[in-house]
Amino acid sequence: MPASAPAAGAELARLTDIHKTYLQGAVAVDALRGIDLTIAPGEMLAICGPSGSGKSTLLNIIGLLDEPTEGSMVLGGQRVMDLTRNARADLRRAALGFIFQSFNLVPVLSALENVLLPLRLRGKLAHGDKARAQQLLSRVGLSAHMGARPDRMSGGQRQRVAIARALIGQPQLVVADEPTANLDSANSMLVMDLLASLRRELGTTFVFSTHDNRILGHMTRIVHLRDGRIAVEDR
Numbered sequence: 344m345p346a347s348a349p350a351a352g353a354e355l356a357r358l359t360d361i362h363k364t365y366l367q368g369a370v371a372v373d374a375l376r377g378i379d380l381t382i383a384p385g386e387m388l389a390i391c392g393p394s395g396s397g398k399s400t401l402l403n404i405i406g407l408l409d410e411p412t413e414g415s416m417v418l419g420g421q422r423v424m425d426l427t428r429n430a431r432a433d434l435r436r437a438a439l440g441f442i443f444q445s446f447n448l449v450p451v452l453s454a455l456e457n458v459l460l461p462l463r464l465r466g467k468l469a470h471g472d473k474a475r476a477q478q479l480l481s482r483v484g485l486s487a488h489m490g491a492r493p494d495r496m497s498g499g500q501r502q503r504v505a506i507a508r509a510l511i512g513q514p515q516l517v518v519a520d521e522p523t524a525n526l527d528s529a530n531s532m533l534v535m536d537l538l539a540s541l542r543r544e545l546g547t548t549f550v551f552s553t554h555d556n557r558i559l560g561h562m563t564r565i566v567h568l569r570d571g572r573i574a575v576e577d578r
C-alpha cells in the first residue's frame with residue numbers, strides 16, 4: 344500500500360510523449376516509446392519494471408543527464424528542449440540531486456568533503472556551507488563519521504553520505520537509480536525510512552528506479568514500465 348500522497352494539482356515536471364531510441368551498431372533500440380508522466384512536488388515516485396524496460400533511460404532524461412529522441416519535458420516551469428546545453432547544466436545543478444546504486448563517492452575524500460563536492464564543483468564554498476554539510480551528515484546518522492573515508496564505511500553508511508551529498512544543494516527533485524540495489528534488507532529499510540522522513544521534513548520530491556519490491560511501501564506512487572511504455576500506475 345503506497346504511503347500518503349502529496350496534494351494533487353501542482354506539477355514539478357511534465358513529460359509528454361517521450362521517446363528514446365539508441366543505436367546499437369546498425370540496430371535501433373526503442374528504449375522509451377511514448378511516455379507521458381507528470382511529477383508533483385513532494386511525491387515519492389517509483390519507476391519499476393523488468394530489466395531492459397527503460398527505467399534508467401527514463402531517469403536519465405528526468406535528471407537531465409540525457410536527451411529524448413522525441414517528446415518534450417518541462418521541469419520547474421522551464422521547457423528543457425528550449426535550453427542551451429549550458430543552461431540545462433545550470434538547471435541540473437540548481438534543481439536536481441542524484442543518488443546511485445553504487446554510491447559514486449570519491450574514495451580519497453572524507454564523508455564531509457564528499458558532501459561538499461557538488462558545491463565546490465559549482466565554484467567557491469559560501470559561508471555556512473560546511474556547517475550545513477555537517478548538519479546533513481548528523482541528520483543521516485553519521486556525526487561520528489564526518490572525517491572518515493568511504494572505504495572505511497559500510498554500504499549503508501556510504502549510501503547515507505550519498506544522500507547528504509544529493510541534498511546539499513537543496514534540490515527540488517532527487518533522482519535515485521536503484522538506491523538499495525547494493526544494500527541488505529536492514530540497510531535498505533534504514534535508507535528508505537530516512538528518505539521518507541527527509542521528504543516530509545524538506546518537501547523534496549524523489550523519483551526512484553527500482554527492482555526492489557521491499558521498498559515500494561515507502562512510495563506515494565508506483566509506475567510500472569514494460570518495453571518502454573507505462574503499463575500500470577498505482578496510487
Ligand SMILES: Nc1ncnc2c1ncn2[C@@H]1O[C@H](COP(=O)(O)OP(=O)(O)OP(=O)(O)O)[C@@H](O)[C@H]1O
Pocket residue numbers: 365366367372373374392393394395396397398399400401
Ligand atoms: N547507451 C545505450 N546504448 C544502446 N542501448 C542502450 C543504452 N542504454 C540502454 N540501452 C538499451 O535500452 C533498453 C532500456 O535500457 P535501460 O537501461 O533503460 O533499462 P532498465 O529498465 O533500466 O534495465 P536494468 O533494470 O537492467 O538496469 C535496453 O534494451 C538497453 O539495452
